[in-house]
Amino acid sequence: MRLIKRSIFLSTVVLFVAACAQQSDLAVEDLVFEKSNDPGGCSVEHIAVSPSTNHYQYDSLSSDGGVLAVAWDRGDDGSGTYLFDLSTGERTDLPILNNGAVFAPDGKTLVNSVYVENGKTDIIEFDIASGETTVISPHPEWDWLASYSSDGETILFNSFRTGRSDIYSFNKVDETLTQWTDYDGYEAHGQFSPDDKEILFHRSDQQGNFDIFLIDVETATIRQLTDALSEESYGSWGPDGDVIVMASDRNQPSGETDLFLMDRDGENIRQITDHPAKDAYPFFSPDGRYLYFNSAREPQGIYRITFDEEFNCLSSVEDG
Numbered sequence: 001m002r003l004i005k006r007s008i009f010l011s012t013v014v015l016f017v018a019a020c021a022q023q024s025d026l027a028v029e030d031l032v033f034e035k036s037n038d039p040g041g042c043s044v045e046h047i048a049v050s051p052s053t054n055h056y057q058y059d060s061l062s063s064d065g066g067v068l069a070v071a072w073d074r075g076d077d078g079s080g081t082y083l084f085d086l087s088t089g090e091r092t093d094l095p096i097l098n099n100g101a102v103f104a105p106d107g108k109t110l111v112n113s114v115y116v117e118n119g120k121t122d123i124i125e126f127d128i129a130s131g132e133t134t135v136i137s138p139h140p141e142w143d144w145l146a147s148y149s150s151d152g153e154t155i156l157f158n159s160f161r162t163g164r165s166d167i168y169s170f171n172k173v174d175e176t177l178t179q180w181t182d183y184d185g186y187e188a189h190g191q192f193s194p195d196d197k198e199i200l201f202h203r204s205d206q207q208g209n210f211d212i213f214l215i216d217v218e219t220a221t222i223r224q225l226t227d228a229l230s231e232e233s234y235g236s237w238g239p240d241g242d243v244i245v246m247a248s249d250r251n252q253p254s255g256e257t258d259l260f261l262m263d264r265d266g267e268n269i270r271q272i273t274d275h276p277a278k279d280a281y282p283f284f285s286p287d288g289r290y291l292y293f294n295s296a297r298e299p300q301g302i303y304r305i306t307f308d309e310e311f312n313c314l315s316s317v318e319d320g
Contacts, residue, residue: 031089040258040274042305042313047292048084049301056294057302058100059147059191059236059283062107068292069094069101069110070302081112083128096133097126099144104152111136111155113144123157123170137170137177149192156199158188167201167215180215181222189234192217194241202233212246212266225266231257236283243311245272245291247280259293261311272305272313279303 033045048055048070060069066086073079081097084090094101094110099121101112108128113121121144123136137143139161146157149169156169167180167190181187186204193200199215210233212225226232230250234257237244242264247257251271256278262269273279277297284291291305291313306314 031087037316038273038275038305040271041315042272043316044273044303044305046299047086047302047304049299049303051299053301055301056100056281057292058145058281059102060100061283061285061292062103063105063286064107065285065287065290067103067107068302069103071098071100079115094126094128096131101126102147104148105150106152109152111146111148113146113157123155125155136172137168143168145189147191149196150194151196154192154196156190156192158190158201167199169199180220191236193237194239200235200237200244202235212244225262226269232260233257234280234282236281238284238311239286239288245282245284247278247282252276256296259291 033047035043035045038044047068052074054073056071057068068084068086069081070084071079071081079098081094081099081101083092083094097112098115099113101110103110110126110128112124112126114124116122121142122138123143123146125134125136136146136155139159141160143157143159146155148155153173154169154171156167158165159168164184165186165188166182167187169178169180180199183203185206187201190199190201197217199217201213201215202210203213204210209229210231211227212232212235214223214225228250230248232246232248234247235244244262244264246260246262248260249255249257252258254276256276257280258274259272259279259282260269261272275295275297277295279293279295282291282293289307291307293303295301295303
């Protein structure tokens, strides 16, 4: 596979964000997370849920585990993004953003796929303190699902700029763009491993089956981790890189995905959630204690599961 690198200048737009320090009308006064049991046995906490508003995230926790970047969508009534302090319940609107955002390792910026004209998305980096936004590797085609390397210098994303969805990275220091995949099918949701030596992503074949793959950053070789006649997607790393969490419908008669853990080599797959509604976009807190995910269960929104040191979930509401 050939790596494609070229220099692209950043275009920067400075925007004044007077409302950034203002609490959203969604703010809560006393933070109490409601709990319930997943049919599979794990206790789940309702972090940001609503019957009328879709709350969602894409690996959106700050590096200290204290703040979650939450996107919301009310259909024709609008969409947006806010920062949610998980200890106080304070919610701070980010009016410039309108989709799921990911924190840089230093917590100073967010990378976000913002909706622009005709429903297209562009990748921007948003400075939380100043409100300055920087368009990352602008292109007429769709770019989305961006994330950072561990040092914050490289932004990983997928793009339709070649007419199909492939995995790219943009280095902010030398302004080079690298194309990591070149496949006729759909590839997305790339994430650097904690040591930045591998890139996790999912791929759909011509029959519509999704599987999890790894790219070796040094050699650019691609290795397949899952190979089932089902969907395996939305992979994300555990804090030490030894465990991967993913979504799969392998045991779900409804065809909607549940959450599973597996080892870094793709072995020892074990199920976490078991719900007829779709669970997806899972990711761990930095200390590995919590697993956050989006769910279409009622009420829809963002949930989390608490784990012990052996990655066993708390099994009842009373355990929490």
